[in-house]
Amino acid sequence: MRFDSPQCPQCGQLAKGVLETIPGLARLLFDEDGNAEYAGSTDVCWDGQEAIRDEQGRVRLICPDGHEWLAEMSREADDVTAQRRQDP
Numbered sequence: 001m002r003f004d005s006p007q008c009p010q011c012g013q014l015a016k017g018v019l020e021t022i023p024g025l026a027r028l029l030f031d032e033d034g035n036a037e038y039a040g041s042t043d044v045c046w047d048g049q050e051a052i053r054d055e056q057g058r059v060r061l062i063c064p065d066g067h068e069w070l071a072e073m074s075r076e077a078d079d080v081t082a083q084r085r086q087d088p
């Protein structure tokens, strides 16, 4: 994948990573009356992990110093790999 601006606009370092969300199933405990409370553990759903995007589809990158900026993300490299796999 590629980013239109992989370098931090404030300090110039390359991005440490892209901000993503991961859904989790928070376990519940029910009493005899049907009232629920949190059991205290969460099952992380790794298959649902995805980048947080703004309304224009840009992702949020973060540098090692904690600065954040928005960037366009393209999956060009992945697409080329996928095409090669389909070629006989």
Ligand SMILES: [Zn+2]
Residues within 6 Å of the ligand: 008, 009, 010, 011, 012, 013, 063, 064, 065, 066, 067
């Ligand atoms: Zn920075």
